[in-house]
Amino acid sequence: MNFTTFYFSGTGNTRWAVREFARIVGEKGHQAEQVSIDIQTSLTDVELRGMIAQADAIGFANPIYGGDIPPIMGAFISRVVGLVRPQKMAKSAYAINTYGYVNAFGPTEMQKLLAGSGLTLSAYVNIRLCNNVTSSKPLDRAKLAKRMVKDQKELERLVDCLMAGRKRIKGHGPQLLIGAMIRKKVPEAIAKFYQTLGVDGASCTRCMACVENCPTGSIRLTGNRFVFSSGCTACMRCYNFCPNGAITIDGVLTDPQKFPRYQGPEA
Ligand SMILES: Cc1cc2nc3c(=O)[nH]c(=O)nc-3n(C[C@H](O)[C@H](O)[C@H](O)COP(=O)(O)O)c2cc1C
CATH class of the missing domain: 3.40.50.360 (Flavodoxin domain)
Structure with missing residues (x-):
């Protein structure tokens, strides 16, 4: 088969x-x-x-x-x-x-x-x-x-x-x-999630990993700014896999040592 x-x-x-x-x-x-x-x-x-x-x-x-x-x-x-x-x-x-x-x-x-x-x-x-x-x-x-x-x-x-x-x-x-309760809130949060994402200029090395690996192509570098757009599926890949931990959520940059990023079951 x-x-x-x-x-x-x-x-x-x-x-x-x-x-x-x-x-x-x-x-x-x-x-x-x-x-x-x-x-x-x-x-x-x-x-x-x-x-x-x-x-x-x-x-x-x-x-x-x-x-x-x-x-x-x-x-x-x-x-x-x-x-x-x-x-x-x-x-x-x-x-x-x-x-x-x-x-x-x-x-x-x-x-x-x-x-x-x-x-x-x-x-x-x-x-x-x-x-x-x-x-x-x-x-x-x-x-x-x-x-x-x-x-x-x-x-x-x-x-x-x-x-x-x-x-x-x-x-x-x-x-x-519980699923029914979650389902009421999460779709809207996913649709708006791209608005919460940002890049910390001091930590970012412009390696472009976030742009190249975004599964929906929702991250672009425009001039000097990273732009996150509405196709984002909220998968957290950019946040978890940025080699410099430079992705911010709601403007907050968390220390990867204190807030470990998740990179899959075999990482
Ligand atoms: C935006 C978002 C919503 C999620 N919602 C749920 C959920 O409702 N229930 C759940 O059990 N896990 C939820 N999770 C966790 C993922 O389903 C879980 O970690 C999954 O195994 C990730 O798979 P991946 O590593 O292949 O992306 C959510 C994760 C994200 C990023």
Whole structure:
């Protein structure tokens, strides 16, 4: 079988899960493609349609933001639906969601987005790693390592179900209530998040890492100023990966020693 997973990963958790999924599929003697949906991948419609046509099952992998799908992935799924609907390609789809504490509505929303496209969500898995938003606490490595072992087992179960054609829909429960509360506030905060970002002129070396790595191409250097624009999906990559810790939030520059940046589960 051939599995193609389209993924978005702001800071590395989801990329780790997708790589693990691909490793497990490979060990079972099948094929797994991993395709980032960052703007830098710049897939044409023809390329995208071809990838979907060749796959036996299509995966969408993303972090959960505000109990929901991040805007960058929502837009990508809508694009896929627009491409496959006229072709009447009936295929199985799967979702890999990573989250920190409340997974909530990601899969439900994905089912809604895929409705009528010919892609049917047959399996999903929620992978709990850790929260990637700003924190003053050092990362609990031991806890994360334990979760990664558990997550590998979850991903193996997902692969087995997909190969056997068994439905696997798992992971809602009582979190829906908290998720509903978060969902009221977070989308608006995400949409406005770019307005809170800035660059500390004294720490910045103009290395351009933030501009080059922004998954939505929402950071530009205009003259002497960095401009953050509204396509920002609030992934925290610029903040977490600036080599000089020069990105400010609400005008505040936090010391990377005191406020460790999160750079993925394997950093
Ligand atoms: C803007 C934003 C909103 C988030 N909202 C949630 C949330 O509602 N529930 C949750 O459990 N984690 C939330 N998180 C944490 C991420 O889902 C989690 O850390 C994820 O694994 C990050 O994946 P990545 O490293 O692939 O970007 C949020 C993170 C960000 C940046």
